[in-house]
Amino acid sequence: MSIELINHISKHISIDRKDLESVAGFFTPVQAKKKENLVTAGLHCKYNYFVVKGCMRMYFITExxxxxxxxxALENWWMTDLEAFNKGKTASLSxxxxxSCELLAIDKPSMEKMLATHPQMERYFRMIYERAYSASLFRVQFIFQFSKEDSYxxxxxxxxxxxxxxxxxxxxxxxxxxxxxLSELRRKRVKIGLRGKAGKDRKS
Amino acid sequence: MSIELINHISKHISIDRKDLESVAGFFTPVQAKKKENLVTAGLHCKYNYFVVKGCMRMYFITExxxxxxxxxALENWWMTDLEAFNKGKTASLSxxxxxSCELLAIDKPSMEKMLATHPQMERYFRMIYERAYSASLFRVQFIFQFSKEDSYxxxxxxxxxxxxxxxxxxxxxxxxxxxxxLSELRRKRVKIGLRGKAGKDRKS
DNA sequence: GAAAAAACTTAAGCTGGTTTAAGAAGCTGA
DNA sequence: TCAGCTTCTTAAACCAGCTTAAGTTTTTTC
Structure with a gap:
């Protein structure tokens, strides 16, 4: 079951085959179709998800x-409303x-049990969240660095x-x-035939 | 040395006194005065810092x-350019x-040795980065949710x-x-005498 | 495979926030 | 203690990106 997760874990930490199989046993495979909500703002956030195949997004509803x-989240990423998942609170993010996606789901009690029986996995998740944190900081940097047009x-x-x-x-x-x-930006790009090129060029 | 870090670690994980003292030994106390750069974009990023006392910021230079x-970063937060620190690369963030701050610094080899000799600490850092990741996501949410005036x-x-x-x-x-x-916003607030109140009121 | 729903486009008018430029006030170090 | 530097303020002109509204195309559903 789930060679993808097993590969992903082995890529980050040293762990033997037996432990890996035991770890895999804590997860439940989930098939989700397009536009399905796995976490919904306002509801209990029961699971953390690993993406085996497909693509998800996290979003919220503005004022x-x-x-x-x-x-x-693409292949090999984790996604859930972490705070809600950890504290057993209602989700504020969806x-x-x-x-359509192939996912692996794990609930909080299983997660805790898994970490208790396989403490090496703390290291794996430490690395995962380090990376997620870096990615999120990079996003903040990106948001502030560029104009909307340049972002696109x-x-x-x-x-x-x-x-x-x-x-x-x-x-x-x-x-x-x-x-x-966005429509306007796309039209602008198509018109001047610069679809694949860098932004600055168009001003020359 | 550094009761603050010891307290912070004990608040997150179960770890006995002896290990705690050994862990504390991997850190070097640093006194930094106001406006001092501990990490500088373009230079090697040698240390990860724990804030014992004071206040720091992370920034970059835009185009x-x-x-x-x-x-x-306030008291009990960690701060560095994580990616540069981990991969031994040049910092892109400062x-x-x-x-003026009291800090504890740790370099990459010490960090690795500390994690190897005290694997319980993986759990501590897993939690730290989970929280940092959540905080960073919350910031993205905040940026998009509010107008600049409302952000302020x-x-x-x-x-x-x-x-x-x-x-x-x-x-x-x-x-x-x-x-x-920002000056304009402050003046607007002072003028109508709503310094402490919520934003929406001022339109009534 | 037709009807309904969702996604995308176009264009005009508008506004929140920037830019520029200048002066006032507050800090800091010799 | 005052000269120089940094921070903060004020105001007017400007524009990137939004809103609104209507039309077109694509996708979904039955």
């Missing part, structure tokens, strides 16, 4: 009632699949395939602007 | 040459004291003492707007 995407250019140059894969309104909500403005 | 503050109102209502403690231009750079605009 104005629109969806704001905070981050994405997690939703963008494509950088992101679509850095992840052209991913951009093809997700609906534009979700991309717009991730980058922090309106779908209408 | 336009201005300083953008990403986050603050860490600077806002006030929320932040200064939530942390009135802290706001008194730091220079306004640093606060402006943390909230993502210009010092000039």
């Amino acid at each position: 104005h009632g629109s969806e704001q995407t905070i981050q994405f 997690v939703q699949t963008i494509e 250019l950088h992101f679509s140059n850095a992840y052209p395939n991913f951009v093809q894969r997700i609906p534009q309104k979700i991309l717009a909500s991730f980058l922090g602007f309106t779908p209408e403005y | 336009h040459g201005s300083e953008q503050t990403i986050q603050f 860490v600077q004291t806002i006030e 109102l929320h932040f200064s209502n939530a942390y009135p003492n802290f706001v008194q403690r730091i220079p306004q231009k640093i606060l402006a750079s943390f909230l993502g707007f210009t010092p000039e605009y």
Whole structure:
């Protein structure tokens, strides 16, 4: 079961085959289809999810009632409303699949039991959250560094395939602007035939 | 040495006195005065810092040459350019004291040795980075949720003492707007005598 | 495979926040 | 203790990105 998780763990820590199989036993495979909510703001957040295959996003509803995407999870990423998951509180963030997904779910009691019986796994999660923290800081840096137009250019140059894969309104909500403005940016790019190039060029 | 760190660790994990003292031995006390750079973008990032007393900030220089503050560290927080620290790379973020500080520093080899001899500490850092990750996600949520004016109102209502403690231009750079605009907001507030109240009221 | 729903586009008018520039006030170190 | 430096303020002109509203295209569902 779940060679992906096993590979991912072995890539980060030294752990023998027997322990790995025992660890894997704490997880439940979940099939989710497109646009399914695995965590819903306002409800109890029971599980933490590992993405075996597919793509999810985390979002919240703003005061104005629109969806704001905070981050994405691709293959080998973990996602849940961590604070709600850890403290048994109601979620304030939602997690939703963008494509149909294969996931592995673990609830809090299993997580604790797993960490107690396999303390090496603390190291794995320490590394996972270090990386997640760095990624989130990088995002803050990104948000402040660039104008909205440049955000779009950088992101679509850095992840052209991913951009093809997700609906534009979700991309717009991730980058922090309106779908209408994204449309305008796309048109501008197409018009002057610079689809793949860096942003600064167009001013020359 | 450093009862603060020892207290902080014991608050998170079960660890006996002897181990705690051994752990504390891996750290070096550092006194830093106001506006001192402990990590500098472009230079080697040798240490991870625990704040015993005082206040620091993390920032970077934008393309336009201005300083953008990403986050603050108060008592009992950790701060460094994590990615640079872990991978032995050049820092891309800077860490600077806002006030004079008492810190504890640890370098990468000591950190690794400490984790190897006291594997319980993996659990401590797992929790620390979980919290840091949550805080950073919350910040992203905050940035997108509020207008610049509301960001200022929320932040200064939530942390009135802290706001008194730091220079306004640093606060402006943390909230993502210009010092000039912060000045304008402050004047508006003072004028209508609503210094301590919530934002929405002022429109009535 | 038709109807309904969702996603995307276009365009005009508007506004929150920036830029620029200058002066006032507050700190700091010799 | 005062000269120089940094921070803070004020104000006017400007513009990046939003809002609104309507039309078009794509996707979903039955």
